[in-house]
Amino acid sequence: MRGWILAQKDIRSFLRDPKALAFGLAFPILLVFFSITALGGAGASDPVLHLHVATEEEAGLSRDILDVLLDIEELSISVLDPKAAERAVGAGEIGGYLLFPADFTEAVTGGYGTDLSVVVTGEALRTRHALEGLARDIAARAGTSRVVLDAGISLLTVSQLDDADYSGVENAIRGLYADEGLGGGPTVTLEAERVGPIQPPDPPDWSVPGYVVMFLFFTAALGAESIVLERGNNTLERLVVLGATRLDILGGKFLGSSARAMVQAALLWTAGVGIFGMNIGRAPAAVLLVTAVFVLTSAAFGVLLASLARTPAAAHSSAVLVSLVAAPLGGCWWPLFLAPPWLQTVARITPHAWANDALLRSLIYGATIPEVLGEVAVIALFGIAFAAVALVRFRPEA
């Protein structure tokens, strides 16, 4: 009961303090706004890269592949004459092109090597990467088809025919390909797949969760300052004389910090959806659960910090330092999958990483509550550990 009275006092103080309100509520929204503005145009609204392809074959497999590519809605491709393509690259009119050689069909169906050429200017890095990716994909699929062809021949040969008929079988299979209208070679297909009803994420979908996690932790960690200030103001001593126990004091501060951070979370998510147009995902309950558990863990960290810091300045600077290190490390400033594998492993020492993972999985991939329970459990374990150490360390009279 005393703890709740203390928490109510802290919440009222927070709501009365314009600076605290500005920092805790308005500043995060402004920062998200600037971040999204800076990232504007990234993500789903990126313009599609236009690619150029040429083939030295008059007919055959490369022409079939080009027909398939031209039918794919998500790709923007122009087919050029090889000489025209060469001239255009030389003149700097296009960044580059992919060239099928004259022996492409023969090489693929005959099982010997040939080269797909990627011709690019030095500056066209994005074009080069795109064309190389396309070339690798085509080569892999063509190679697979050849393996299938060889395996089919071998199987037929071993099981049904004697040595004398090998070439006859191979010819028969080539005939089958031809009869099916496949240009005498293996079929190459490219498919663009979209799984389920998930929409491509917009910049706010990526950036808002990270900022929410960062600021929730920051605000709650700064709760440490409030406890140390009570000591500095001598009010802590007064609370002890009035009968408040260590549990009352830590519990009250924990509840106060949690309530402040919950208000902040509600406001940030509302701003994310209402102002920045982010998609709350298919599982908003999971997002709320992760947020709530992360808030409690962050508040527990604030209490832990208060049990270690001796002065308000020490509590404040420790809260800032830990928050600013843990935020980028835990994937608040960029998605963790962009970080090197070793850093992704190290990030697991922060509750931020688990919270960001769970939030992004819910927001972008629609993970539901049962699917984020693992992350939620780990975040809760962090909180329990923080609170346990705080209870052991905290001395109101010290």
Add this chain to the structure above:
Amino acid sequence: MAQFVSATQLHKSFDGQPAVNGFSLTIDEGEIFGLLGPNGAGKTTTIRMLATVLAPDAGDAHIGGHSIVSAPREVRRIIGLCPQDIALYEDMSARDNLLFFGRMGGLTLREARTRAVECLETVNLTARADERVARFSGGMKRRVNLAIALVNRPRLLFLDEPTVGVDPQSRASIYDTIRALAHGGTTVLYTTHYIEEAENLCSRVAIIDAGRIIALDTPEGLHGLLPDAERPTLEDVFLHLTGRTLRDV
């Protein structure tokens, strides 16, 4: 009069340095008892031990029959502390401070409201009850500090230098409040630097130095410690007993 406080051989050291060294005394119920001593004499440490904020290294004290060592919770129910430094929330009004500390002291909301009004009247701050304490003068803050110590009707009130930096009007108001409390049966343990305060307010005074009591008597009785002096003041006695060396702590 019944004995309300009884301290026996209290000891407390910080980093090996004794702050209180064998402190013993008794205080009667309804008495205003003065604790006089130079800086660093151990007055505040003694009060913090008696108020159960600090645990003694050795010794014990009983307040209203409860041990500060074995029954600190029971002791806390009957004491009030007005610390030397102002201990309140400056971003809150005087009334809200009293309400909050009253509730933390175990009063119901209704009781806390009633007590807030009474305590504000006691320290003559009713007219400014709803102003933020940050706007108050030093003297007014001291009076709120005292009012908070009274909010849960303590039977023993610790006043640790409650008039430091206070203007004469506020000081007179605080004296009146203390006298009225004692008249109503509240026991007061009062520490001060101001010797005339001890002389005017307290029925008995202990002079403490280096963590132990070096003299204890009524103000008149203490005058007798300087029999050769003509009309000795309590200050003369104090300087005689504690010396004239500066105490820069």
